[in-house]
Amino acid sequence: MLVLQLAVLALGEEIAWRAFFQNQLSKYIPIIPTIILTSIIFSLGHFAVGNAVVVSYDIFFIFINSVIYGVIFYKTNNAWISAISHFIANVFSIILISFFIF
Numbered sequence: 001m002l003v004l005q006l007a008v009l010a011l012g013e014e015i016a017w018r019a020f021f022q023n024q025l026s027k028y029i030p031i032i033p034t035i036i037l038t039s040i041i042f043s044l045g046h047f048a049v050g051n052a053v054v055v056s057y058d059i060f061f062i063f064i065n066s067v068i069y070g071v072i073f074y075k076t077n078n079a080w081i082s083a084i085s086h087f088i089a090n091v092f093s094i095i096l097i098s099f100f101i102f
Contacts (some may be wrong), residue, residue, distance in 0.1 A: 032100035
């Protein structure tokens, strides 16, 4: 069930953030600032309450991943491909978290 949830969330986020927001914003500003701004807002949307070091680390890596998804979407103009990348990163994160918790 978790794998299905991760797939649906990744696709939804990529449609909203890349296929819509990034695509619309890129009509008004160059692509590099568009990807950076989209990634900053995307990262802040994942903010969680907790240990400041852990939250900062998490936000930083979400930002880096978001830049990668933004570039993938820009190069392919395909939300499915960026969603698959996003899904793989989410699954990898869950595996790492499970490995370190247990």
